[in-house]
Amino acid sequence: MTHNEKFQLNDGSSLPKIGLGTVNIQGAIGVNSMLTAVEENGYRLIDTSTNYHNEGAVGEVIRRSTIPREQLIISSKLPGAAHDYNQAISMIQESLYRIGIDYFDKYLIHWPLPMQGKYVEAWRALIDAQKFGLIKTIGVSNFLAEHLERIIEETGVTPATNQIERHPYFNNKELVETNKKYGIVTEAWSPFGREINDVLENETIKEIGEKYGKSPAQVIMRWNLQNDVLIIPKSSSAERQKENLEVYDFELTDEDLETIDSLDKGEPGRVEDQHPNEYEEYV
Numbered sequence: 001m002t003h004n005e006k007f008q009l010n011d012g013s014s015l016p017k018i019g020l021g022t023v024n025i026q027g028a029i030g031v032n033s034m035l036t037a038v039e040e041n042g043y044r045l046i047d048t049s050t051n052y053h054n055e056g057a058v059g060e061v062i063r064r065s066t067i068p069r070e071q072l073i074i075s076s077k078l079p080g081a082a083h084d085y086n087q088a089i090s091m092i093q094e095s096l097y098r099i100g101i102d103y104f105d106k107y108l109i110h111w112p113l114p115m116q117g118k119y120v121e122a123w124r125a126l127i128d129a130q131k132f133g134l135i136k137t138i139g140v141s142n143f144l145a146e147h148l149e150r151i152i153e154e155t156g157v158t159p160a161t162n163q164i165e166r167h168p169y170f171n172n173k174e175l176v177e178t179n180k181k182y183g184i185v186t187e188a189w190s191p192f193g194r195e196i197n198d199v200l201e202n203e204t205i206k207e208i209g210e211k212y213g214k215s216p217a218q219v220i221m222r223w224n225l226q227n228d229v230l231i232i233p234k235s236s237s238a239e240r241q242k243e244n245l246e247v248y249d250f251e252l253t254d255e256d257l258e259t260i261d262s263l264d265k266g267e268p269g270r271v272e273d274q275h276p277n278e279y280e281e282y283v
């Protein structure tokens with residue numbers, strides 16, 4: 001198993017190509033499942049958020065793990081209620097206290113919330129938090145081309161990553177290309193459609209997997225890797241966490257990649273209709 005391949009980022013650092021998503025991984029059960037991911041399966045990147053109500057659990061994992069802190073990559077996200085500059089700085093500090101660490105390896109603005117109109121201010125806070133040593137790599141999430149253009153133009157600082165919805169029914173190809181144009185690494189959220197859609201049951205994906213003796217989840221992982229997209233699948237099961245990493249012993253053909261691309265449904269394909277210009281998240 002070789003899942004220690006890395007993406008080089010535009011800020012000079014690097015990230016593993018696969019991380020662990022943690023939506024709904026909470027409490028003592030969540031701690032055990034994240035510990036399994038880290039200790040038994042070798043995950044190093046943990047994707048959390050203030051809104052996932054599990055930053056404390058992530059901290060517990062760090063404390064209980066035998067893996068040194070420097071080898072773990074802890075990533076969290078700024079909630080919508082804290083886009084104001086001072087609130088953003090306090091929120092980053094509060095999240096660090098909750099987790100019990102003194103820096104984030106990566107930290108993202110969770111949603112742009114353009115109707116609130118403060119994402120440039122929030123971006124300035126992340127830029128300064130990085131200067132203060134609170135964050136190593138700063139990035140964004142759910143930012144469309146116009147939001148990226150604005151923060152880059154107004155601050156001169158390009159995010160290192162943009163975490164966006166991406167799965168075969170909503171491949172977000174144009175935005176992946178926009179990210180590439182700016183030298184931003186795309187991270188795919190809900191790569192398996194969060195079991196809200198039936199992408200893991202899709203016959204076309206199953207057939208592609210059968211050619212290689214691989215599961216639909218593994219085909220989707222590979223489709224992302226071969227498109228230079230970082231993936232953060234969530235699994236609370238030790239077996240499925242492992243399965244999602246066993247994707248370095250086969251390669252999809254260009255035809256397979258195009259076939260998967262052709263499953264895109266455009267806007268109606270989004271899992272929960274969360275368009276970044278409309279989605280409101282002010283908690």
Ligand SMILES: NC(=O)c1ccc[n+]([C@@H]2O[C@H](COP(=O)([O-])OP(=O)(O)OC[C@H]3O[C@@H](n4cnc5c(N)ncnc54)[C@H](OP(=O)(O)O)[C@@H]3O)[C@@H](O)[C@H]2O)c1
Pocket residue numbers: 020021022023047048110141142163164188189190191192193194195200215217218232233234235236237240241243244
């Ligand atoms: N930035 C954002 O706005 C945003 C939004 C959504 C998500 N995210 C991040 O992205 C991560 C992943 O997205 P997600 O949690 O929404 O959904 P997901 O990773 O697409 O799907 C997770 C679901 O798939 C199942 N699963 C995992 N591996 C599987 C496999 N190999 N075979 C069959 N089923 C499998 C999991 O069940 P089990 O747990 O039982 O295995 C879970 O029910 C999140 O956890 C979060 O960290 C970010």
